[in-house]
Amino acid sequence: MHTRAITRAPMAGQSGQTTAIESIIILLLTVFFRTWDNFPTVVQNLSKYYAKTP
Numbered sequence: 685m686h687t688r689a690i691t692r693a694p695m696a697g698q699s700g701q702t703t704a705i706e707s708i709i710i711l712l713l714t715v716f717f718r719t720w721d722n723f724p725t726v727v728q729n730l731s732k733y734y735a736k737t738p
Contacts, residue, residue, distance in 0.1 A: 706734040 702710070710731060717723050 702731065702734045710734070 710727060713730070714723075714727060717726075720726070
């Protein structure tokens with residue numbers, strides 16, 4: 685029996701980049717919620733989440 689590794693192209697979330705729609709969502713959140721005290725931390729974590737999630 686012969687076996688070989690199965691490979692596939694990386695998905696968008698695996699490349700560590702956000703899509704245009706995700707960037708727009710982050711931008712809208714920034715516009716509406718920028719006065720929150722903890723907003724910089726929240727938007728940073730949201731950006732990381734979008735970058736890791738396919």
